[in-house]
Amino acid sequence: MTTTRARQRRLVSALVLALVGMTAAACSSSGSSSGASGSGTSSASSSSSASSSSGGAIKKGLVVYFIPKDTQNPYEVIADKGGEKALAELGGKVVVSSGTQDTAAAQIPSIQAAIQAHANAIVIAGNDPSALCPSLNQAASAGIKIVSFDSDVDCGSSPDHLFINQANTEQIGTSEVSLLASEIGSKGQIAILSAAASATNQNAWIKYMKQELAKYPNMKLVTTVYGNDDPATSLQVLQGLLSAYPNLRGIISPTTVGISTAAQYLDTHKNLLSHLTLTGLGLPSQMRKYVEDGTVAKFELWNPSNLGYLAGYAAAALASGTASLTPGGSLGSYTVLAPAAGTGPSVVLGPPTVFDKSNVSQFNF
Amino acid sequence: MSEQPAPVPRVTLDQAAKSFGAVRALIDGTIALYPGEAHALVGENGAGKSTLVKILAGVYQPDSGVLTVNGEPVTLSGPTAARGAGISIIYQEPTLFPDLTVAENIFMGRQPLRAGRRIDRAAMNRSVAGILARLGVVLDPQRQARGLSVADQQIVEIAKALSASAKVLVMDEPTAALTAVEVARLFEVISALRAEGVAVLFISHRLEEVFAICQRITIMRDGRFVRTAAAAAITVDEVIRAMVGRDLDVLFPKTPAEPGEVVLRVDHLSREGVLHDISFSVRRGEIVALAGLVGAGRSEVARAVFGIDRRSSGEVSVRGTPLPNGSPLAAMAAGVALVPEDRRQQGLVMDLGIDRNTALASLGRLSRFGLIRSARERDLAASWASRLQLKFGRLRDAVSTLSGGNQQKVVLGKWLAREPCLLIIDEPTRGIDVGTKAEVHRILDGLVTDGLAVLMISSELPEVLGMADRILVMREGRITAELARAEADEDTVMRAATGQPREAAA
Amino acid sequence: MTSEPVWRRALRWETGLVVVLIAVLVFGSVRSSDFLNTTTLFYVGLNMGEIAIMALPLMLIVITGEIDLSVASMLGLSGAVLGQLTADGWPVGLAMVAALVTGALGGALNGMLVARLGLPSIAVTIGTLTLFRGLAEIVLGARTITAFPASLTKIGVVPLPGTHLAYSAVIFIAAAVVFGVVLHATRAGRSIVAAGLAPEAAQFAGIRVRRLKFGLFVLSGVLCALAGILFTLKNASVSYNAGTGLELNVVAIVLFGGVSIFGGRGTVIGVVLSVIIFGTLQQVLTQMQIQPEVQNIITGVLLLISVILPNGGEAVRRIRARLRTGSGPVRAPAPPARSVTPSDSALTRQENTQ
Amino acid sequence: MTVLASPGPAGTGSRFARAGALLRAREVGIGVVLLVVFGVTTAHNHNFADANSVQQLLSGAALIAMLGVGETLVIVTRNVDLSVGSVVGLSAYVIGDLFSHHPGMPVILGFAVGIGIGAVIGAINGFITAALRVPSLVVTLAMLYIVRGVDGRVVNGVIIVPSNIPSAFVAIGFRTFLGIPWLAIIAFLIVVVVAYAMRSFRSGRDLYAIGSNPEAAALAGVLSARRVFTAFVFSGALAGLAGALFLALHAEVDVTAGTGYELLVVAAVVVGGVAIFGGSGTVVGAALGALLLNTINQALVASRVSSFWNEAIAGALLLGAIAFDRWLSLRVARGLRSAEGAHRDL
Numbered sequence A: 001m002t003t004t005r006a007r008q009r010r011l012v013s014a015l016v017l018a019l020v021g022m023t024a025a026a027c028s029s030s031g032s033s034s035g036a037s038g039s040g041t042s043s044a045s046s047s048s049s050a051s052s053s054s055g056g057a058i059k060k061g062l063v064v065y066f067i068p069k070d071t072q073n074p075y076e077v078i079a080d081k082g083g084e085k086a087l088a089e090l091g092g093k094v095v096v097s098s099g100t101q102d103t104a105a106a107q108i109p110s111i112q113a114a115i116q117a118h119a120n121a122i123v124i125a126g127n128d129p130s131a132l133c134p135s136l137n138q139a140a141s142a143g144i145k146i147v148s149f150d151s152d153v154d155c156g157s158s159p160d161h162l163f164i165n166q167a168n169t170e171q172i173g174t175s176e177v178s179l180l181a182s183e184i185g186s187k188g189q190i191a192i193l194s195a196a197a198s199a200t201n202q203n204a205w206i207k208y209m210k211q212e213l214a215k216y217p218n219m220k221l222v223t224t225v226y227g228n229d230d231p232a233t234s235l236q237v238l239q240g241l242l243s244a245y246p247n248l249r250g251i252i253s254p255t256t257v258g259i260s261t262a263a264q265y266l267d268t269h270k271n272l273l274s275h276l277t278l279t280g281l282g283l284p285s286q287m288r289k290y291v292e293d294g295t296v297a298k299f300e301l302w303n304p305s306n307l308g309y310l311a312g313y314a315a316a317a318l319a320s321g322t323a324s325l326t327p328g329g330s331l332g333s334y335t336v337l338a339p340a341a342g343t344g345p346s347v348v349l350g351p352p353t354v355f356d357k358s359n360v361s362q363f364n365f
Numbered sequence B: 001m002s003e004q005p006a007p008v009p010r011v012t013l014d015q016a017a018k019s020f021g022a023v024r025a026l027i028d029g030t031i032a033l034y035p036g037e038a039h040a041l042v043g044e045n046g047a048g049k050s051t052l053v054k055i056l057a058g059v060y061q062p063d064s065g066v067l068t069v070n071g072e073p074v075t076l077s078g079p080t081a082a083r084g085a086g087i088s089i090i091y092q093e094p095t096l097f098p099d100l101t102v103a104e105n106i107f108m109g110r111q112p113l114r115a116g117r118r119i120d121r122a123a124m125n126r127s128v129a130g131i132l133a134r135l136g137v138v139l140d141p142q143r144q145a146r147g148l149s150v151a152d153q154q155i156v157e158i159a160k161a162l163s164a165s166a167k168v169l170v171m172d173e174p175t176a177a178l179t180a181v182e183v184a185r186l187f188e189v190i191s192a193l194r195a196e197g198v199a200v201l202f203i204s205h206r207l208e209e210v211f212a213i214c215q216r217i218t219i220m221r222d223g224r225f226v227r228t229a230a231a232a233a234i235t236v237d238e239v240i241r242a243m244v245g246r247d248l249d250v251l252f253p254k255t256p257a258e259p260g261e262v263v264l265r266v267d268h269l270s271r272e273g274v275l276h277d278i279s280f281s282v283r284r285g286e287i288v289a290l291a292g293l294v295g296a297g298r299s300e301v302a303r304a305v306f307g308i309d310r311r312s313s314g315e316v317s318v319r320g321t322p323l324p325n326g327s328p329l330a331a332m333a334a335g336v337a338l339v340p341e342d343r344r345q346q347g348l349v350m351d352l353g354i355d356r357n358t359a360l361a362s363l364g365r366l367s368r369f370g371l372i373r374s375a376r377e378r379d380l381a382a383s384w385a386s387r388l389q390l391k392f393g394r395l396r397d398a399v400s401t402l403s404g405g406n407q408q409k410v411v412l413g414k415w416l417a418r419e420p421c422l423l424i425i426d427e428p429t430r431g432i433d434v435g436t437k438a439e440v441h442r443i444l445d446g447l448v449t450d451g452l453a454v455l456m457i458s459s460e461l462p463e464v465l466g467m468a469d470r471i472l473v474m475r476e477g478r479i480t481a482e483l484a485r486a487e488a489d490e491d492t493v494m495r496a497a498t499g500q501p502r503e504a505a506a
Numbered sequence C: 001m002t003s004e005p006v007w008r009r010a011l012r013w014e015t016g017l018v019v020v021l022i023a024v025l026v027f028g029s030v031r032s033s034d035f036l037n038t039t040t041l042f043y044v045g046l047n048m049g050e051i052a053i054m055a056l057p058l059m060l061i062v063i064t065g066e067i068d069l070s071v072a073s074m075l076g077l078s079g080a081v082l083g084q085l086t087a088d089g090w091p092v093g094l095a096m097v098a099a100l101v102t103g104a105l106g107g108a109l110n111g112m113l114v115a116r117l118g119l120p121s122i123a124v125t126i127g128t129l130t131l132f133r134g135l136a137e138i139v140l141g142a143r144t145i146t147a148f149p150a151s152l153t154k155i156g157v158v159p160l161p162g163t164h165l166a167y168s169a170v171i172f173i174a175a176a177v178v179f180g181v182v183l184h185a186t187r188a189g190r191s192i193v194a195a196g197l198a199p200e201a202a203q204f205a206g207i208r209v210r211r212l213k214f215g216l217f218v219l220s221g222v223l224c225a226l227a228g229i230l231f232t233l234k235n236a237s238v239s240y241n242a243g244t245g246l247e248l249n250v251v252a253i254v255l256f257g258g259v260s261i262f263g264g265r266g267t268v269i270g271v272v273l274s275v276i277i278f279g280t281l282q283q284v285l286t287q288m289q290i291q292p293e294v295q296n297i298i299t300g301v302l303l304l305i306s307v308i309l310p311n312g313g314e315a316v317r318r319i320r321a322r323l324r325t326g327s328g329p330v331r332a333p334a335p336p337a338r339s340v341t342p343s344d345s346a347l348t349r350q351e352n353t354q
Numbered sequence D: 001m002t003v004l005a006s007p008g009p010a011g012t013g014s015r016f017a018r019a020g021a022l023l024r025a026r027e028v029g030i031g032v033v034l035l036v037v038f039g040v041t042t043a044h045n046h047n048f049a050d051a052n053s054v055q056q057l058l059s060g061a062a063l064i065a066m067l068g069v070g071e072t073l074v075i076v077t078r079n080v081d082l083s084v085g086s087v088v089g090l091s092a093y094v095i096g097d098l099f100s101h102h103p104g105m106p107v108i109l110g111f112a113v114g115i116g117i118g119a120v121i122g123a124i125n126g127f128i129t130a131a132l133r134v135p136s137l138v139v140t141l142a143m144l145y146i147v148r149g150v151d152g153r154v155v156n157g158v159i160i161v162p163s164n165i166p167s168a169f170v171a172i173g174f175r176t177f178l179g180i181p182w183l184a185i186i187a188f189l190i191v192v193v194v195a196y197a198m199r200s201f202r203s204g205r206d207l208y209a210i211g212s213n214p215e216a217a218a219l220a221g222v223l224s225a226r227r228v229f230t231a232f233v234f235s236g237a238l239a240g241l242a243g244a245l246f247l248a249l250h251a252e253v254d255v256t257a258g259t260g261y262e263l264l265v266v267a268a269v270v271v272g273g274v275a276i277f278g279g280s281g282t283v284v285g286a287a288l289g290a291l292l293l294n295t296i297n298q299a300l301v302a303s304r305v306s307s308f309w310n311e312a313i314a315g316a317l318l319l320g321a322i323a324f325d326r327w328l329s330l331r332v333a334r335g336l337r338s339a340e341g342a343h344r345d346l
Helices: A002-028 A034-055 A074-089 A104-116 A133-141 A169-184 A200-213 A231-244 A256-268 A270-274 A284-292 A304-320 B049-056 B079-084 B102-107 B121-134 B150-163 B180-195 B207-213 B236-244 B298-306 B328-333 B343-347 B354-359 B374-387 B404-416 B434-449 B461-467 B490-498 C006-031 C038-063 C071-087 C092-116 C121-140 C150-156 C167-185 C187-197 C199-204 C209-235 C246-256 C268-287 C292-325 C341-352 D009-044 D051-076 D084-101 D107-131 D136-155 D167-174 D182-200 D202-212 D214-219 D224-250 D261-271 D283-302 D310-344
Strands: A063-067 A093-096 A121-124 A145-149 A162-165 A188-194 A219-226 A248-253 A277-280 A299-301 A346-348 A353-355 B011-020 B023-033 B038-042 B064-069 B087-090 B168-172 B199-203 B216-221 B224-230 B262-271 B275-283 B287-292 B313-318 B336-339 B422-426 B453-457 B470-475 B478-484
Touching: A063 A074, A063 A104, A063 A304, A074 A093, A074 A304, A104 A121, A104 A133, A104 C038, A104 C268, A121 A133, A121 A304, A133 A145, A133 C150, A133 C209, A145 A304, A162 A304, A169 A188, A169 A200, A169 A219, A169 A248, A169 A277, A169 A299, A188 A200, A188 A231, A188 A256, A200 A219, A219 A231, A231 A248, A231 A256, A231 D051, A231 D224, A231 D283, A248 A256, A256 A270, A256 A277, A256 A284, A256 D167, A277 A299, A284 A299, A284 A353, B011 B049, B023 B038, B023 B049, B023 B199, B023 B216, B038 B049, B038 B207, B049 B087, B049 B168, B049 B199, B079 B087, B087 B150, B102 B121, B102 B150, B121 B150, B150 B180, B180 B199, B180 B207, B180 B490, B199 B207, B207 B236, B216 B236, B224 B236, B236 B434, B262 B298, B262 B453, B275 B298, B275 B453, B275 B478, B287 B298, B287 B461, B287 B490, B298 B328, B298 B336, B298 B422, B298 B453, B328 B336, B336 B404, B343 B404, B343 C199, B354 B374, B354 B404, B374 B404, B404 B422, B404 B434, B434 B453, B434 B461, B453 B461, B461 B490, B470 B490, B478 B490, C006 C268, C006 C292, C038 C071, C038 C167, C038 C187, C038 C209, C038 C246, C038 C268, C071 C092, C071 C121, C071 C209, C071 C246, C092 C121, C092 C209, C092 D310, C121 D261, C121 D310, C150 C209, C167 C187, C167 C209, C167 C268, C187 C199, C187 C209, C199 C209, C246 C268, C246 C292, C246 D136, C268 C292, C292 D136, D009 D283, D009 D310, D051 D084, D051 D182, D051 D202, D051 D224, D051 D261, D051 D283, D084 D107, D084 D136, D084 D224, D084 D261, D107 D136, D107 D167, D107 D224, D167 D182, D167 D224, D182 D202, D182 D224, D182 D283, D202 D214, D202 D224, D214 D224, D261 D283, D261 D310, D283 D310
Parallel strands: A063 A093, A063 A121, A121 A145, A145 A162, A162 A346, A188 A219, A188 A248, A248 A277, B023 B224, B038 B199, B038 B216, B087 B168, B168 B199, B287 B453, B287 B470, B336 B422, B422 B453
Antiparallel strands: A299 A353, B011 B023, B011 B064, B216 B224, B262 B275, B262 B313, B470 B478
């Protein structure tokens, strides 16, 4: 009993910490996406009560399979750790299982293993929007709750699953554009350096970026190139990009590999910085060097550890029946959002953190 | 190394033995090679000749027995060591590097060096040019070895030996692939070397050659030393008897033929730059021989007739029905069989068993509903094995385990199993020991009397003269003479083969 | 090379494979109670089906002494074609035919370049590996097609009624039987072996080696397209990078099955066993929560063993011989005492100054 | 036979000279194609020829060129090394890891470690291939899996971040000398040295001999096994060095480093005119092949071709290059044959 209380306290503190951390970041991020910071604070304030309200009923000894894109993706390794933390606090256990290549085929055996091991829930980052659905269906029909994070699986309602959205998809798209716009004075040619052409989350964000760009008549998206999250390829397409569009003013790279590769190149070709601005989604640990030496002014991300933590918590809650997929339903301090285009029921972790000189060194992921 | 006094043998091998697993390849290898002497080593295939050679070459190390060089016992740890000891080997199949230049081929592993252990190409090419000149050959040291004629490859091999300033020169069937003129040339080289005090070990199945140039003859049988004798003191028949261990009936059994109707007709056959306007015919029950120098286009005729190569113009018809261009299948269907020049590459699948090889050309007839009936396959192989007196262990054994002669029998069996009406046989007895040679000839003779038409290509004049009813002599892709068995002799054939009697000049 | 009948060598290797397989099964069932059940059987088939189907024609190609590295790309391309056409409203049946035709054409391209122009197949198929994948990318771009009738996509979820086998597994087994008969008991099979061991001799025996190879590459294209269709339906979706990187797995399976990379040697049963071993091993290791990296290492080690063992005996004998006489493949330091090797260098120097 | 049958040496000489010229043209040919691609692209988009772009062309090709040199040594001996890609990855990561844990570590040590790792793996490849006489394609394919696996265990999802790499080390990745990137200079020096060694040292010629006719090589006393072993060690060591430079170039590394390089390198080498079945080909050609492929890839992006088309076009061009090389060597062969024919004419 006491032990459980202790656990609950730790859970509470954890959630609070995580969310406060985010709020701080949001506030310090010089007024960009003020709406975001608002939502951040609200969730923070409500967090303690929320978590205590739900924590009690979470079953012990739950087994949750975390299936990242691949076992080596640094971003997801951090997220998985977050999940492990959550389940540890909830008295359950996390099994991380995936392939070495980030392909759907490599993830399927892990889903099967989860089924064979009678896991309670699966938390998966889809390498492919649909290829995993049949296997996930098998899992669901075996009574396993499905949670997706980082990159959603687009299975409609078969199986029903909850998507833990790192940040409102539309919000990422728009904020990326506005970040860049504010830096380059809302005019000039810009390009996108993405990951794989088939990456769901990438394509979703790019879609909203294009929508947002409509508001900036003087900013023209000339092309989108794909670096397949491989440094060498990213560097190659970046170079081609630069010689193809010498008047390029800005690059958005909504992927950690892409932005760090681009940053490294700009860092070593400072002459380009005079007219070229880079932003996107990156890991602070990777980007610190470039932010501090002025190569990159601002970039965004959320805390992957919090994402994993929330996903793990959600999986446990679903498996314990303390949370449901019905829109408006509550998950801790979070509300389940109604299905939108492309996604089923989802929960948004919060607004992305904008990193710059002032705060980049405070984050260890 | 300075000249040794004559009585001391350059190299001796005494009671050397070598086994591979259960196989005792050499039981008693004994021989002594003296400077300035050409020494013949004769014996049937499997008598252990090549094993003995490989021991001298340092490729094998004898299990027992003593090897001496200039009187001192030595161990040759490898080819390099053998070469260091002044022993050079010329193998039956020339072993060249097609991608490298002639000069590099000759000096591989021993290239002359200059400062910093860098290869001195200039010096290398110069000395090669010198050696080739010494051999009276015009060959560009800097050309790629790829595409050299067999004869020229042979020359490169000899140049190799000379460049190594060999004191002992071992020639393993150097003449197998050469025509008479080339052989004559080779003999001049050998005598020249002898004059320089080189000890030559000469291995050949052609006894006439052996007696032509060797002073001493060592005979081996079944891996054992039989006897060494001065060439002057022994007769061909004695040698053969010692080799075979039994008396050998006549080498060229030929029953006079009564040719029937025309089976193969070739009209104005041409192939760009290789064959020019070839016309001839082969009739039932006769052996027609294609004679000529290597490179004269004899095998090319066979290939074009059989359809391996496409002909650029001309007609080929078998029993009146024209053959489509470039289709071996059609030729086979028409009853043509081709026993090719290169047994190991073209005649057989060395890794497959006797049965599989025998059946390879008859699979269609061995199958029912597309499935091969292995029982019938085995019967086929077995029956031909017995009909051709094949010496073998099990029909499953890979043909690579057979002797050259027996391999040739398998090739014959493979084609005879198709009951062809025309047999084209290219170098029927190349590299085959005397015993089997006679057998093969007897088989051919038997087939012809049974009404088969045979087109035979051979570089061995005695064989041509001994077996053929008619002789077509080729030169530079043209037929330069047609000789009836009666009117043909070495001289007429050679003149036709070389155009003018210019070899006198050479 | 070997003086030993092909089939006996193979048989020995296959008995080895059987032992490995039994070991894996025992190990698996000991470590996890959830292993030896029909679900695992279904999963193995589901995961290995397409790879296995692609392995069959590749095996024949390898036996003829060639190789096809473009298999996985062809899987992707045919899937893309199927997806695009279905999305365009073609009837699925017709789209499938189109996918198969694509496979045939792609295979014909490989075949033409290798058999007709005589280009090295390893280089050619590295080229078509890129080309086919690129074409798939042109067809689908960033899109993922999911518009497939559930009646077909169920093959990714349920076994073939009345069995515990995935559809693709059943197709593979059927195909394997056919391939086995063809390779081991028909003229075509003999021709393939002969062409691999001695192309020239095969040609002189009236075997049309080039046509044979051309045909095999086309066959490979078609079966890879079939695999592509199954792969697509199994996943109920396709994007241009479907099956990326599978080519190495397929090659590994074929080689582990005892097919000689030098051509001429290999049996269907060996490849089948190899498929089952890889499939079950993957299940065991994943269920035991062993990192996929370790699975890679195991794959590699198995592959090494598969080639070292057959040559092992020889190698040991050679090395012993070397130790005895100081000659042989890896030259040991010059043998002692009575050797003439020391003087060797001196002589060589002498010659060089000539 | 030749004695009876040979035209004046002058005649033959010129013929062979022509054949030789064609042989050299294998490299020249690639150079020409390279210039054409470059010219066309530049005409289409002038920035393709500007300093940054050219520098990137060079340094982008440097790694593959370097790997191509090692791969050439191996392929010339009728073997192949598919493990290079994974070696690059492992070497790059281990070096990065060392730098992150021992910030003070001297840069040169980084290179030493990389080369060492590569050499060891190469030695394993070489030993199994040469001493146990196992087909290298299988051995190195297996090694590819194994090293990737080991790499994965080492990396374990932890990325090496730029701030942990000494700037002196990263500098090598982008600094230029007289406008030429150091990467390119290093690759160039390696190519020159190895090319010279392959031509002017016995060991170099031995490699060609082994690939051209293994039996003959053995009979000529060439220490085949030892040479093949050395070739693999060398290839491995170069891959290790390439790993170090990969780290210098990207300043960060995760498990994906070097994936797929093996096929890229083989492609470059083949395009470079190295016979996949051994015996002929030069490291210069291989390096040019690498440069060509890299140029093609960037030309496609630079010419604003939709990025969806890149891979297909690259593949088509690769096939074209192989076919072109074949056509060229056929002409060489024909040249020799005609010379040969003339050689025997009376």
